[in-house]
Amino acid sequence: MTITTATLDEDRLDDTFAALANSTRRAILARLAQGEATVNDLAAPFALTLPAISKHIKVLEHAGLVTRGRRAQFRPCTLDATRLAEVSDWAEQYRHIWDDRFDRLDTYVRDLRQIHDQKEPHS
Amino acid sequence: MTITTATLDEDRLDDTFAALANSTRRAILARLAQGEATVNDLAAPFALTLPAISKHIKVLEHAGLVTRGRRAQFRPCTLDATRLAEVSDWAEQYRHIWDDRFDRLDTYVRDLRQIHDQKEPHS
DNA sequence: CGCCTATTTTTCTGATTGGTTAATTAACCG
DNA sequence: CGGTTAATTAACCAATCAGAAAAATAGGCG
Numbered sequence: 091m092t093i094t095t096a097t098l099d100e101d102r103l104d105d106t107f108a109a110l111a112n113s114t115r116r117a118i119l120a121r122l123a124q125g126e127a128t129v130n131d132l133a134a135p136f137a138l139t140l141p142a143i144s145k146h147i148k149v150l151e152h153a154g155l156v157t158r159g160r161r162a163q164f165r166p167c168t169l170d171a172t173r174l175a176e177v178s179d180w181a182e183q184y185r186h187i188w189d190d191r192f193d194r195l196d197t198y199v200r201d202l203r204q205i206h207d208q209k210e211p212h213s
Numbered sequence: 214m215t216i217t218t219a220t221l222d223e224d225r226l227d228d229t230f231a232a233l234a235n236s237t238r239r240a241i242l243a244r245l246a247q248g249e250a251t252v253n254d255l256a257a258p259f260a261l262t263l264p265a266i267s268k269h270i271k272v273l274e275h276a277g278l279v280t281r282g283r284r285a286q287f288r289p290c291t292l293d294a295t296r297l298a299e300v301s302d303w304a305e306q307y308r309h310i311w312d313d314r315f316d317r318l319d320t321y322v323r324d325l326r327q328i329h330d331q332k333e334p335h336s
Numbered sequence: 337c338g339c340c341t342a343t344t345t346t347t348c349t350g351a352t353t354g355g356t357t358a359a360t361t362a363a364c365c366g
Numbered sequence: 367c368g369g370t371t372a373a374t375t376a377a378c379c380a381a382t383c384a385g386a387a388a389a390a391t392a393g394g395c396g
């Protein structure tokens with residue numbers, strides 16, 4: 091028996107998408123895709139104060155997109171891509187819709203051909 | 214020559230992800246995946262007032278996720294999945310990371326073997 | 337025209353967000 | 367111990383968000 095976790099999943103997607111809805115945070119993820127980094131490392135490219143970055147990281151952490159270690163006075167951040175896989179899966183649900191354009195184009199071409207064939211049945 | 218649209222793309226992703234960061238809005242998209250619907254149709258399943266739904270639709274529209282027609286006093290909504298394809302593409306950038314787990318497991322096994330071999334060089 | 341239905345705009349909440357500066361904690365280094 | 371570096375917390379601000387209620391607009395329909 092599998093109990094339903096629908097609302098939990100939905101809540102998690104809320105958090106994930108909210109975390110991704112900020113270009114600073116997405117840039118942080120991009121940086122972390124290259125490998126582990128400290129808060130200072132992550133802050134370097136931005137014209138933002140350290141506390142601002144610290145907050146962004148906390149949002150990403152809360153969304154389960156990054157995890158943090160502890161080495162001396164550093165708190166190295168690591169990307170956890172599990173949630174990104176969920177985002178991908180979620181979006182893929184709709185693939186048939188954006189792919190349908192091709193189907194419709196197909197139909198269009200087929201219809202054109204049919205009209206053409208009706209005009210000149212044996213061309 | 215291709216001019217850079219990096220920040221524009223980033224802004225668009227901000228809007229897209231922000232629009233998706235709400236389960237009501239995602240439910241609206243799910244409903245629209247079944248086909249066109251009016252604002253009242255879309256509002257029906259929710260314990261929310263019509264203006265609330267109207268606002269949600271406006272957010273989705275602003276993010277380019279839905280487009281609306283005009284038939285009499287109805288404003289039928291249609292899903293435009295182009296942005297969802299962009300979301301999918303964005304997430305796919307990170308696929309190698311969530312796939313890498315297998316690689317890392319590989320490495321782990323290889324390391325174990327190496328340690329084992331060092332202990333018993335000719336086993 | 338006046339009514340009914342569909343939808344939006346306005347106005348008002350309380351909560352959240354993204355940012356700041358200043359102060360604080362944590363851990364190392366001499 | 368005192369100083370330095372890494373990072374967080376606290377307190378604050380302006381802007382945005384999600385919702386409600388009430389009023390306004392838009393377009394048939396009798």
